[in-house]
Amino acid sequence: MMPPPRVARAYEWLLCVYPSPFRARFQDGMCESFERDLGAARRRGRLALVRFLTLTFVDVFRFGLAERFHGTTSNLSGEQRKGVTMKSLLTTDFRDGWRSLRATPIVTAVSVLSLSLGIGANTALFSILNSLVLKSLPVRDPARLAILERGDWTNPIWEALRAHEHEIGDGAFAWSASRFDLAESGETELVPGAWVSGRMFEVLGVPAIRGRTIVEADDARGGGPAGPVAMISHALWQRRFGGAEDVIGRSIQIERVPLTIVGVMPKDFFGPDVGRSVDVVIPIGAEPLIRGAESTLDHRSAWWLSIMFRLRAGETIEQAGARLRGLHNQIRTATVPTDWPADAQAHYLEEAFILTPAATACSSPGRWRGATRSACGWHSARHASGSRVSCSRRV
Amino acid sequence: MRAGEPIAEPPLKPAVFYILLALAERDSHGYAVMQAVRERSAGQVPLRTGSFYRHLAQLIDDGLVAEAAGRPADDDPRRSVYYRITPRGQRVLAAERRRLAALVAAIDGLRPTPRRGSA
Numbered sequence: 001m002m003p004p005p006r007v008a009r010a011y012e013w014l015l016c017v018y019p020s021p022f023r024a025r026f027q028d029g030m031c032e033s034f035e036r037d038l039g040a041a042r043r044r045g046r047l048a049l050v051r052f053l054t055l056t057f058v059d060v061f062r063f064g065l066a067e068r069f070h071g072t073t074s075n076l077s078g079e080q081r082k083g084v085t086m087k088s089l090l091t092t093d094f095r096d097g098w099r100s101l102r103a104t105p106i107v108t109a110v111s112v113l114s115l116s117l118g119i120g121a122n123t124a125l126f127s128i129l130n131s132l133v134l135k136s137l138p139v140r141d142p143a144r145l146a147i148l149e150r151g152d153w154t155n156p157i158w159e160a161l162r163a164h165e166h167e168i169g170d171g172a173f174a175w176s177a178s179r180f181d182l183a184e185s186g187e188t189e190l191v192p193g194a195w196v197s198g199r200m201f202e203v204l205g206v207p208a209i210r211g212r213t214i215v216e217a218d219d220a221r222g223g224g225p226a227g228p229v230a231m232i233s234h235a236l237w238q239r240r241f242g243g244a245e246d247v248i249g250r251s252i253q254i255e256r257v258p259l260t261i262v263g264v265m266p267k268d269f270f271g272p273d274v275g276r277s278v279d280v281v282i283p284i285g286a287e288p289l290i291r292g293a294e295s296t297l298d299h300r301s302a303w304w305l306s307i308m309f310r311l312r313a314g315e316t317i318e319q320a321g322a323r324l325r326g327l328h329n330q331i332r333t334a335t336v337p338t339d340w341p342a343d344a345q346a347h348y349l350e351e352a353f354i355l356t357p358a359a360t361a362c363s364s365p366g367r368w369r370g371a372t373r374s375a376c377g378w379h380s381a382r383h384a385s386g387s388r389v390s391c392s393r394r395v
Numbered sequence: 396m397r398a399g400e401p402i403a404e405p406p407l408k409p410a411v412f413y414i415l416l417a418l419a420e421r422d423s424h425g426y427a428v429m430q431a432v433r434e435r436s437a438g439q440v441p442l443r444t445g446s447f448y449r450h451l452a453q454l455i456d457d458g459l460v461a462e463a464a465g466r467p468a469d470d471d472p473r474r475s476v477y478y479r480i481t482p483r484g485q486r487v488l489a490a491e492r493r494r495l496a497a498l499v500a501a502i503d504g505l506r507p508t509p510r511r512g513s514a
Contacts, residue, residue, distance in 0.1 A: 022448075026425070026451070029424065029425035030444050030445075030448055032425070032426050033426045033429060034444055055443065056444070059443045059446065060444075062445060063448075064445065066449065
C-alpha cells in the first residue's frame with residue numbers, strides 16, 4: 001500500500017535535515033524504506049502508525065543532524081580530520097556531561113531549579129525595566145515631549161506656566177497620580193487614577209473611544225460647563241459597566257462625589273505614566289470638590305504635579321528651554337511661597353527650570369530624579385502607594 | 396557511530412556486523428538489507444532508516460561496501476541502487492568471525508568451578 005503523497009512529500013522535506021551530498025546518494029533508498037515501513041506500520045494499526053511516525057521523526061533529526069555536523073571522515077583530508085575530531089571531542093563532552101547529570105539527579109534537579117528561578121527572575125526584572133524605563137510613552141510623537149525636571153510642582157507654578165504654554169512649546173499639561181475611592185457606600189473601593197489638566201489628551205494626541213476626552217473647559221475650578229466630569233479606562237468600562245454603550249453621561253461616585261463620565265480612554269492607553277495604568281482621570285479643577293477644605297490648588301508649597309510640554313515641530317529642547325528660562329523670573333516671583341524663610345525663598349527664586357526629553361530621559365543614568373521618575377512611572381508609584389496623603393505631605 | 400572512529404576494524408558494532416553479513420549473502424538494495432538485519436538479529440538490532448543509511452555511508456566510504464553494477468531483471472524500476480560487499484569487507488567480516496569464534500572458544504574452554512558441598 002503506497003502512502004498518501006503528502007506523507008511521502010513530508011518525509012522528503014524532513015530529509016532536508018541531512019546535508020545535500022548525503023541526500024543525493026541515499027534519498028531514493030531512504031524514501032523507499034520509509035514507504036515500506038509506513039505500509040507495514042499501517043497494517044499493524046493506528047498505535048503502531050503513530051509510534052512509527054514519531055520514531056521516524058526522531059530518527060531523521062538525530063542522524064540527519066549528526067551527519068550534518070559530524071559527517072564521515074574516511075574521505076577527508078588530514079586537516080579536515082582534525083576539525084572533525086574536535087567536533088567529536090565536543091560531542092564526547094556533551095555526552096559525558098549528559099551522563100554525569102543523569103548520574104546525580106538531585107544535583108541536577110537543584111541546578112535546573114536554580115537556573116529556572118534565575119532565568120525567571122531575570123525575565124520578570126527585564127519586563128519591569130522594559131515597562132518602566134525602556135518603553136516610550138504610548139502617545140503620538142513621544143520624541144517631542146519634554147518634562148519639567150526636578151520633582152513635582154505646585155499648582156500655582158503650573159497655572160503660571162500654563163498661561164505661557166504656547167510661548168514655550170506646542171502645548172503643556174500637568175498631572176498627578178493618585179488613588180480614588182469609587183465606592184458609593186460601605187467598603188472602600190480604591191482604583192488607580194490621576195488628576196489631569198484640561199489639555200492633556202489633546203497635547204498627548206490620545207482620543208476617546210467613546211464620548212469625548214476631558215477638555216480645557218472641564219478644568220475650571222468646581223467643574224466646567226458640563227459640571228464635574230471624569231474619563232474612565234477601557235478596563236474599568238468593561239469591568240464596572242459591562243462595556244455598556246450608554247456609559248457616557250452616567251454618574252460615577254469618586255470619593256463620594258458624583259462626577260459625570262464623559263469618555264472612555266483607548267484600550268492601549270494606560271495613562272501619562274508608563275508602567276502604571278489608571279482607571280479614572282479627573283480634571284485638576286475638580287480637586288476642591290473632592291478634597292474640600294484640604295484643597296491644595298492655591299498652596300504655594302504643595303508639590304504634587306508633574307508638568308510636560310510638547311515641543312514645536314522641528315524645534316529642539318534647548319530652544320524651548322531657552323524660552324522657558326526667559327520666563328523664569330516672572331513665574332518664580334509670582335509663585336514664591338510667602339511663608340518660607342528668606343533664604344529658602346531666595347533659593348526658590350534662583351532654581352532654574354530644566355526640560356528633559358520625556359521619551360528618552362529614562363535611559364540617561366544621570367537623570368534619575370524628578371521628571372525622569374515621573375515620565376517612567378516612579379513618581380506615580382510613590383503616589384499610588386501614598387494616595388492623596390502623599391500629595392499633601394510635601395506641603 | 397561517531398565520525399573519526401574506524402568502522403573497519405573489529406570489534407564491529409552489531410548493526411555493522413549484520414549489514415556486512417546480509418550483503419555477504421547476496422547483493423541487495425537498502426531496504427532488503429535493513430529487513431535482513433532485523434530478521435537475523437530477531438529485532439535485537441534496532442535499525443531504522445536514519446541509522447542504517449548512516450552506517451551504510453560510512454561502510455561505503457571505508458571501502459567495505461560498494462554499489463553493485465547489476466540488478467535483477469524483474470526488479471522495481473524505481474529502486475535505484477544495489478549494494479555489494481567488497482573484498483575488504485569480506486576480510487573484515489572474516490576477521491570479526493574469527494574474533495567472535497575466539498570469544499566463544501574462550502567461553503567454551505571454561506571449566507565450571509565445583510560448588511562447595513556438591514558431589
